[in-house]
Amino acid sequence: MSDTDGRRWHDMGGMPAGPIPMEGHDFALWEKRVDALMVLCGNKGFLSVDGLRRALEDMGEDTFEKYSYYERWIASINQNLIEAGLYTLEELGTRMAEVQARGPTYGEANNG
Amino acid sequence: MAEHVRIKAIYPPGHVRAPYYLRGKTGVIERDLGNFANPEQLAYRHKADPKPLYRVRFTMAEVWGDNAENPADTIDAEVYDHWLERV
Numbered sequence: 001m002s003d004t005d006g007r008r009w010h011d012m013g014g015m016p017a018g019p020i021p022m023e024g025h026d027f028a029l030w031e032k033r034v035d036a037l038m039v040l041c042g043n044k045g046f047l048s049v050d051g052l053r054r055a056l057e058d059m060g061e062d063t064f065e066k067y068s069y070y071e072r073w074i075a076s077i078n079q080n081l082i083e084a085g086l087y088t089l090e091e092l093g094t095r096m097a098e099v100q101a102r103g104p105t106y107g108e109a110n111n112g
Numbered sequence: 113m114a115e116h117v118r119i120k121a122i123y124p125p126g127h128v129r130a131p132y133y134l135r136g137k138t139g140v141i142e143r144d145l146g147n148f149a150n151p152e153q154l155a156y157r158h159k160a161d162p163k164p165l166y167r168v169r170f171t172m173a174e175v176w177g178d179n180a181e182n183p184a185d186t187i188d189a190e191v192y193d194h195w196l197e198r199v
Contacts, residue, residue, distance in 0.1 A: 054155035
């Protein structure tokens with residue numbers, strides 16, 4: 001069923017879902033930073049949990065399979081902050097290139 | 113006398129707060145929860161109107177039909193007034 005004539009992909013209540021994974025797991029430092037970013041931006045009024053959910057839902061079903069939880073979150077946070085006018089895409093791209101130039105291990109930390 | 117309501121069987125392709133599995137199902141108002149800023153407007157950065165929110169109680173028989181394991185059990189859902197039709 002498509003998104004326009006009935007149940008949207010994320011509206012899963014009552015659908016078969018298999019067993020619930022009960023094991024816990026730790027989070028990477030970047031995932032904790034994404035979580036912190038969401039809380040900070042929410043407290044400052046730059047985004048709402050409703051806007052976060054809307055962007056996550058609009059990503060479509062494939063992203064649910066392709067990306068991890070916090071990968072989807074940072075994409076949604078970015079979408080909302082762009083819409084809020086906090087920065088431009090040109091500014092974002094320039095900053096991403098600067099961060100990328102620091103090297104692949106820059107974002108790692110011990111005991112994170 | 114319990115007030116009976118039906119969740120509207122409409123399917124707009126946006127951010128909505130009425131779960132699909134309850135659309136078209138009839139329940140009773142369990143309690144009035146007060147007004148809340150409409151999340152369906154907040155989701156798009158729009159100024160949000162205050163909307164009444166209700167806790168609505170459904171029987172499993174109503175929601176799942178013959179598939180209900182315990183038809184007399186109930187499930188509560190919190191649904192905004194603009195998704196409810198009085199029946």
